[in-house]
Amino acid sequence: MKDSFVAEDLMDLALANLAWFDGEDAGDDSGLGCNRDYRDLRGKTWADVRRVLECERRLVADFRAGEWVPDEPGDGPEVEDLELGVASVVTALSALGCIPFTSCNGRAFGGEHDADALIVGFYARPKHWRKLVDLGRGSRTELQVWDGALWLQARTTEDMLRWAERAVERAGPSASHPSLM
Numbered sequence: 001m002k003d004s005f006v007a008e009d010l011m012d013l014a015l016a017n018l019a020w021f022d023g024e025d026a027g028d029d030s031g032l033g034c035n036r037d038y039r040d041l042r043g044k045t046w047a048d049v050r051r052v053l054e055c056e057r058r059l060v061a062d063f064r065a066g067e068w069v070p071d072e073p074g075d076g077p078e079v080e081d082l083e084l085g086v087a088s089v090v091t092a093l094s095a096l097g098c099i100p101f102t103s104c105n106g107r108a109f110g111g112e113h114d115a116d117a118l119i120v121g122f123y124a125r126p127k128h129w130r131k132l133v134d135l136g137r138g139s140r141t142e143l144q145v146w147d148g149a150l151w152l153q154a155r156t157t158e159d160m161l162r163w164a165e166r167a168v169e170r171a172g173p174s175a176s177h178p179s180l181m
Contacts, residue, residue: 088164
């Protein structure tokens with residue numbers, strides 16, 4: 001993974017090939033993106049993002065300070081049923097109007113996980129592209145495209161939290177409803 005987001009690496013992306021799901025297809029909890037645990041998170045607000053980000057920051061700080069130690073490896077708190085380390089990004093993507101369908105904290109807090117890095121898979125429309133590229137700048141994240149979906153990946157929890165913070169900053173203090181900002 002690179003140290004910074006480089007939009008030029010993705011300029012050849014065929015935006016017309018991005019997958020999108022509407023209505024019942026995205027609302028059906030039967031496995032969007034081949035995820036058996038998929039839940040429809042559309043409609044999250046910027047107030048939700050701020051709340052999740054604050055909670056996630058506190059829990060990560062507690063873990064780093066040794067104030068929280070998992071009972072078993074990989075056993076840790078979740079934030080609104082999302083893994084610690086990616087919850088804020090998942091919620092921010094939803095507030096942006098994207099459809100997150102899977103996420104993993106990549107063993108950031110120990111335990112067995114499917115991914116080797118923190119990662120969030122989501123569906124986005126071509127109109128989301130420029131905003132997503134802008135949010136990636138300076139956040140030490142990578143945006144990849146695979147099989148019609150976008151994947152946001154980072155090495156550290158702090159990098160993911162930085163991405164979510166940038167999204168909140170861009171939304172502004174009064175933003176409360178889902179939008180593309």
